[in-house]
Amino acid sequence: MTARKEAKVKTHGKERPVPSEQFAQGLATRREVMGDAYVDAALGKATDFTWPMQQLVTEYCWNEIWNRPGLDRRARSILNLGMISVLNRPHELKGHVRGAINNGLTKEEIQEIFLQVAIYAGVPAGIDSFRNAQEVFNEMGI
Template structure:
């Protein structure tokens, strides 16, 4: 599967969440999951993340808030790492999750802090 939007999305996706993760996700895709991987790459990353108007850093901030509010720990972990790759500091990530606590509830924020600490430990360990 290759087209301009997919290729653009693939590059952005790799830049933000990491080449190893993306390549593994695509390699592990089967007949059932491949269409979803293609849709995510083409639409989310190729169409939306490549739009002008918001920088990747800003998109990461928005994603952290939304994904924390939706209580999606797997995606949150991935996007905390992506936020760091996009230049957010740990202090900024903390502030985002404090905002989540106020507007989305303490359980969502507590889980978000726990997940972020896991990512920070992995990053510090060089994983």
């Protein structure tokens, strides 16, 4: 039996087997970028209804996309901050601000991304992005 088949994921009141090697690889990447606490909280909230989405995100987003060659994690974080800001998804933005810091971006670089967002996507998007990032920086003590 492989380590993957023995591994379990804790979700809302259940332990689930790791469903695939792609999930295991994506989970490792997700933890490296977002941090264990964030990932454990996301998976811990997964119900029978939401579990398929967690599986999709972990296998497709975090394994198939984040582990592709061509862009390093730092570059992917820069792209995500800009796109998520424009989409006005504050919960995801906060998680990816933390991930960007984990991937080596500085507060100053994140600031520049959000200034660019303000010009190309609108000042309200930029303002909200700054507010959300500041909350994360405060939580992280930086």
